[in-house]
Amino acid sequence: MHDCEYYQELMSRLLDESLSDEEEADLREHMRTCRDCRRLGAAFTGMTAVLREDLAEPPRDLARGVMERIRDEESSAPRRRETGPKGRLRPWIRLGAAACLVLAVAGMATVTLRGRAKSAQTESADAALTDTAVAQARSAGAEPDGGEPMTASINGGAVYDLRDAASGAAESAEAPAEDAAPDEAAEAPDPAPSPAQEPLPVYDAARTRIGVIPPENIPAFEALITDGGWAEGTFEYMLKVEYNGKSYAFADSEDGTLVWWEEPSTQPLLSPGTFPQLRQLITMDAPALPQ
């Protein structure tokens, strides 16, 4: 015997057509005898009909406004993609590349960068992952097996020379963009127009901005990154950060911000107060970023 709460959740799922035949029969039997659940069911049905059917027409000037803003943007800063495969960078590529530099120069790590075909072209990313290119970081005196391997899956970049990447990071924090074709990705990266000079906003999982990483702190943050890769089935690019023997995760969001990653169904892996070094790196009371 289930309680009403159980049946009320079934009602909600019935609206979403995610009930089994048995569950539906069970629910209907319960509804027959339970007035409260019938009333709630009627409320669910009524308000859901409003939400599903009562759609507004978008204003006519919505699209026009978007296109005008895009034209303004294009006239001042055209999209760079047509100039080559190395377009705008995700912050994590910059972070990853710079982290490579830090570790390579320190001679502490073997750095493995796995090429991954562009998923739009190759849906079987697993197969692409076997096409792994290993670039070992050997700056003068570096022992490749001297530390924990650092792995970064970069979407689209196959062969990826770490020293180029590292020097690119040193000069410009630039690295091959995710859309780079495999044979093009080995080229030395283009310099980018000072991408690392912007503060990096950090949000919590509810998209509340908890602060920014000021430009001068980004290298120190980068030094903590040990891994990165696409989280399966999400839009998230995950960054693994290690500190004091514990691992923490950040998610890169699609608008170039960082999100403290909250593991599903668990407590947040970290809150600003639990990670002193990161907390110092993230300015908690920074003024709002200009839009």
Next chain:
Amino acid sequence: MTREEERALIDHVLDGETEQFEKLVKAHEKGVYNLALRMLGNEQDALDASQEAFFRAYRSLDRFRGDSKFSVWLYRVTGNVCLDMLRKAGRRRESSLTDEDGEDMPLPDERSDPQRELEKKELRRAVQRNLTKLEPGFRQALVLRDVNGLTYDEIARVTGLEAGTVKSRIFRARRKLAALLTRDGNFFEPSPSDTTARKGGGRDA
């Protein structure tokens, strides 16, 4: 537009045919606008948020990997824009955005008899008014489901939650909304055998 056509269009835009982006805007403006409208509760903010979302999507278009529907990706961008706006509004003044749509407007206590159209209109207004009282993360899940028609799995992708959490959030959002609507005097058809819960018959019946 098929997914392949959409992908081709995106590639054209990425290759410099900026004007092609307008087709993508036109194809998705209704879903984006209605998501924003339900999240924010008024038309001006919804327009602003929609335009901002499309603009951010344009700038980030090379990050769209094509392993989900473009609309789902767009809704994620839109949701983040809306959550940002709600947060900023909350800082400025408590719920200035969310309570704008007639919060202080008194509801008629008695409804003249058959006016079902009026009732329906009132219900629509009440749904929006009370929707904006839900916690934004719950509101987002519910709106993505009922307004945008996303599946639990798609909503999980948009929000970064597990599908099970999405399911439970939607349920809790519905239950809360139903409670608010009932408290607000918006009664729903009682079952035929139910004599105490007659429309207008009493909130605590």
